Each structure stands twice: as structure tokens, then as C-alpha cells.
Amino acid sequence: MTRGKREQIVRGALRLYRTRAVCGSTLKDVAAASGVPLGNLYYYFQTREELLLAVLDACEAELRGLLDDLAPLPPPAWLHAYFGWLLTDPDSAAHGGCPFGTLAVELRALRDPAAPRAAQIVQHYREAVAARTRTVFPDSDPDEVFLAVQGAYTVARALDDPQLFQRRMDQLRGRLPLTPA
Template structure:
């Protein structure tokens, strides 16, 4: 993985690209669109990012960094507190979630569909995410390591297709039942 830029224009460009890719898809976003979103002339963008491929990899590095920052923030918590904090994170902006889908999975899905070489890097990020969620929630799900992850991904996908933040909130809210198991289970 390349060194992550600290601050400055390059990071603004990467963040702008991530927003544009999530809103309009990678295939629907040009470098000109990214430059506009980063509030700079296209020629200036090339000083920081030479190619579309370089920008996509930088965006994926940013996604990996964001995911790791979340996991690091949650890591000291016990499994129940971890799940509660994770669910809170998922519900920070249900409208965005229902419009844009999973911040990691949506990009990975599109890159795979496009046959883009960066798809494997995106899949690594999603797999890291899946494993982290599985590891922390397996004991709470009766031994099914992927239950929470798959419910979350399903909620993202169906809510995005229907543009329904309430459906997304309800789906994630149902996972809260894992925090308070009943004896009838």
C-alpha cells in the first residue's frame, strides 16, 4: 500500500473523488468531475494525481484507512459494546446509506462489474471488513459468523435500490435484538 497523504490538496482530491464515485459511480465520474468537486482546474488535478487508475487506488487506500480507523476505535470494546457502537456508526446517516450503499462494498461491486484491475484491492478491503465484523459478532449470533455482515449488506443494497432510509434504519435496528437476547431464542 502506498503511503497515505497527510493533509492538503491531494487528500481533498481523494475525498472529492470518493464522494463523486459514491454519488455517481466510478463509471459515471470523470477526472474533470473530480476536479470540479475539489474546486480546482483540471490541469491542477494532474499535479496531484496522474491517472484515473492512480486516483481509484488512492480512493481505495482512503477506504481502507477509514475502515481501519473505525475498527481501531471500536477494538477496546467487549463484543456487545462493539456491536452497539458499530450499529450506531451504521445509523449515523441513514439517508446517505440508503442513497449510496455501503461505503466499501458499492465501490468493490462496481470495480468488479467493470473488470477493473483495482477490483481485487477493493475485495481485500471488503473481506477485511467482513472478517472484522464476523470475529466480533459470532458469539452474539449463535455461531453464524456472517449473519450481521450479510444483514447489513442486504440492508444497504435493498435500501439503495428502493431509496428507503426507513427500511435501512429498521433493518439495522433489528440487529439490536442481538444485544438483548430473549430466552425464547
């Protein structure tokens, strides 16, 4: 039961941080978003920093899960599936931005001690996409796809325009070689 309540708090904090940001969320907000009394939150996390590190662990686990799911696919199919994942909720992209990068940028801006940990997660994400980009588009910059996705996240969020994100992802996906069904 203890583990479940702790995970409930982490999931609630992650949702809140992705929609309202870390700096716009108090521990009381996290408790409410998690559906637990504030005292329970303090039982599991003595400080905001402990909670933030647990949230980053959850982000890393989310990314590892995605990468593990995609790992068996050849690079063109991997990129097709990756774009499918990106487009599972274009509204979220326009409102919250990249589920990993947005948090890392905020922590860096806040000069939070957890910023380097968040940057490591983004770097791992970047390397995974670059490895497939390098294989599928050997004559292009390996960061081309990753940076195009991050740029689309940023502009769609700034303009609150999910369709912009959707169109850009469709354009990138359209450049990929067809893969066998």
C-alpha cells in the same frame, strides 16, 4: 500544501464515487467535486488508476479508523457501536449503499484492475464484523450480521428507502445483549 491538495482531491473523488459511481464520473467531475482546477488533478494523479488506488487507500484508512475506534470495546458493545456508526446517516445508506462494498462491486463489474484491492478492504471489514458476531452469537453463522447489513444496504438503495435501512439496523441491534452504560 501539496499533501493537503492531494488529500482534498482524494476526498472529493471518494464523495463523488460514492454518490455517482466511478463509471458515472469523469476526471473533470472529480476536479470540480474537489474544488481544484483539472490541471491540478493531473499534477497529483497522472492517471485515473492512480487516483482510484488513492481513493481505495482512503477507504481502507476510513475502515481502519472505525475499527481502531471500536477495538477497545467488548464484542456486544462493539456491535452496538457498529450499528450506531451505520445509522449515523441512513439517507446515505439508501442513496449510496455500503461505503466500502458498493465501490468494490462496481469495480468488479467494470473488471477494473483495482477490484481485487477493493475486495480486500471488504474482506477485512467482513472479518471484523464476523469475529464479533461469532462471539456474541456463537450458534449462528459468523457472517449473519455482515450479510444482513449488506442486504439492507442493497434493498434500501434499490428502493431509495432510508427508513427500511433504519428499521433493519434497529432490528439487528435489538437482538444484541444489553451492554453496561
